[in-house]
Amino acid sequence: xxxxxLLGLGRxxxxxxxxxxxxxxxxxxxxxGDKQLEPARKLGLPAERLTTNYKDFISKVDGxxxxxxxxxxxxxxxxxxxxxxxxxxxxxxxxxxxxxxxLAELADKHKRILQVxxxxxxxxxxxxxxxxxxxxxxxxVNMIRGHFGGFKRPRNDSGVMFADGIHFVxxxxxxxxxxxxxxxxxxxxxxxRGMEDVSLVSLEYDxxxxxxxxxxxxxxxxxxxxxxxxxxxxxxxAVCDYNVAQYKIKTYANTHAPAGGKDFKATEGVVTQIxxxxxxxxxAELRAFVDSIKTRATPRADAWSGYDAVRVLNAALESVKTxxxxxxx
Numbered sequence: 262x263x264x265x266x267l268l269g270l271g272r273x274x275x276x277x278x279x280x281x282x283x284x285x286x287x288x289x290x291x292x293x294g295d296k297q298l299e300p301a302r303k304l305g306l307p308a309e310r311l312t313t314n315y316k317d318f319i320s321k322v323d324g325x326x327x328x329x330x331x332x333x334x335x336x337x338x339x340x341x342x343x344x345x346x347x348x349x350x351x352x353x354x355x356x357x358x359x360x361x362x363x364l365a366e367l368a369d370k371h372k373r374i375l376q377v378x379x380x381x382x383x384x385x386x387x388x389x390x391x392x393x394x395x396x397x398x399x400x401x402v403n404m405i406r407g408h409f410g411g412f413k414r415p416r417n418d419s420g421v422m423f424a425d426g427i428h429f430v431x432x433x434x435x436x437x438x439x440x441x442x443x444x445x446x447x448x449x450x451x452x453x454r455g456m457e458d459v460s461l462v463s464l465e466y467d468x469x470x471x472x473x474x475x476x477x478x479x480x481x482x483x484x485x486x487x488x489x490x491x492x493x494x495x496x497x498x499a500v501c502d503y504n505v506a507q508y509k510i511k512t513y514a515n516t517h518a519p520a521g522g523k524d525f526k527a528t529e530g531v532v533t534q535i536x537x538x539x540x541x542x543x544x545a546e547l548r549a550f551v552d553s554i555k556t557r558a559t560p561r562a563d564a565w566s567g568y569d570a571v572r573v574l575n576a577a578l579e580s581v582k583t584x585x586x587x588x589x590x
Contacts, residue, residue, distance in 0.1 A: 262287045263551055266318045268337065269328035270297050273351065277328050278304065280544045284551055289322055291315035319344055324374070324554050326547070327351065330418040335360040338375065342367045347374035349550040352431070353423050353574070354567030361571040365564035374553045376546070376560035377567030379431040383545040385537035386501050386509040390492060391436045397470065399494025405433055405475040406493075411486035420448070420456035422574050426479035429490065430462065431562075431570040433475045436492070439468045440569055441475070445586040446577035451482070458482070462577045463586075499535075510535035 266289040267277055281288050282304050289310045290301040298311045312318060319325075324347040327337050335355045341348045342364070354361045354377050368375035381387050394402055407429035416424040434440060441464035448457035459482065464475040488503035499512045514530025546562070553560050576587040 263324070263554055264289065264322040265551070266291060266315065266322040266325045267328065268315050268325060270300055271328065274328035275300055276543055277326055277547065280541070280547050281326065282306075283544065284548060286551060289318045291318065319346065323347060324349065324550065326550070331356050331423065332418060335364065338364050339367060342371055342373050342375065345371065345373070347550075347554045349374075349376045349378065349547070350567075351378040352380075352427055352567065353377075353419070353571050354564060355571060356419060356423060358568070358572050358575050361564075361568040365568050368564045372557075374550070374557070374560060375564040375567075376550050376553065377562045377564060377570075378546065379428070379435075379562040379566060379570070380542045380546055381428055381432045381503065382435050382562045382566075383540075383542040383549065384503065384509075385540055386503065386535075387432060387435065389510060389535060389537055390490075390499065390501060391438075393497075393499075394436050394470075394492065394494075395438055398497055399492060399499070400496030401471045402437070402468065402473045402492060402494045404491075404493045405436070405473060406478075406491045407432065407476070408478045408487045408489050410478060410480040410483055412484050413481055413486075415452070415454070415458055415481045417454075420450075420460070421458050421479045421481060422446075422448070422460045422462065422577060424479075426460050426462060426477045427570050427574055429477045429479075430464070430573050431566065432490065433464065433466075433477070434566070434569055434573075437466050437468050437473060437475075439466050441466050441573060441589055443586045443588050444573055444576040444580055446580045448578075448581045457581075460577075462574075464573070465586075507539040508534055508536060510537065 264287045268291050270292050291312050292298050325341045327350040334350050338348050338350050409425045443465045446462045449459040452458050459480040462477040466473040490501045492499045501510045512533045516528050517525045520526045580587045
């Protein structure tokens with residue numbers, strides 16, 4: 262049986278614990294203090310599989326799931342990869358381009374699995390959008406807009422771009438099958454924490470179907486909870502609400518047609534509700550990680566995709582400083 266060490270039982274780590282406990286694995290858990298291990302005890306994990314020193318279990322397990330503050334990702338992942346372990350690490354892979362690239366190269370060198378927690382890649386709605394976009398069902402995708410926000414407690418290990426905006430940056434890379442050629446961003450720090458709590462990132466892509474303009478808005482203030490993506494093509498448009506369990510996507514066969522000179526006719530077409538399988542994306546990505554350990558297949562969200570997302574956001578931070586668009590090479 263595959264043996265997995267879960268490192269971290271914080272707010273999101275508790276969800277990892279619940280899902281990993283439902284997989285056919287032998288689960289080990291590490292936290293910094295004995296009190297923090299209580300959720301694992303309540304699930305019935307035996308005392309010999311719990312520790313406050315993760316090094317106790319490195320030699321015993323096949324893979325490690327890292328759900329710790331972003332600043333710790335690089336040293337932990339480096340340690341585990343060099344020890345010959347497969348690793349799942351929550352996003353962001355790291356906060357720095359060079360560290361993310363080092364980890365991707367290290368995973369390749371040691372022939373290890375390094376999967377990044379880009380969870381939206383494992384939502385059935387995302388797979389439908391990707392397939393529809395890349396098959397040409399939308400025609401030329403002119404624009405994509407994403408809003409990942411709502412009133413909540415901010416993370417203290419990174420700004421809102423790396424905490425939340427990164428979800429849609431990676432999602433757009435995945436859906437379009439491309440990397441942005443330029444990035445421009447505006448950030449605000451209303452709470453005065455030294456890191457942004459509102460962010461607007463503008464991305465320009467060159468895709469096989471033409472140029473696409475994408476925007477990602479992330480914030481901690483607007484009442485409610487928003488996980489919405491809008492894809493607008495010249496043949497079809499779609500609204501995807503990731504808050505919904507099953508019926509996430511509606512498509513709109515809306516088109517503009519020349520009507521002489523500068524005039525265009527706007528025609529509203531058929532609205533279609535798309536049904537996708539109900540599945541918890543976190544469970545799906547953890548199951549995929551365990552499967553990759555067994556099959557050695559490259560993860561859908563591999564280390565290089567994690568590096569690509571980090572690279573885009575650091576370009577966005579550079580753009581905030583200069584006030585200009587940053588070209589990506």
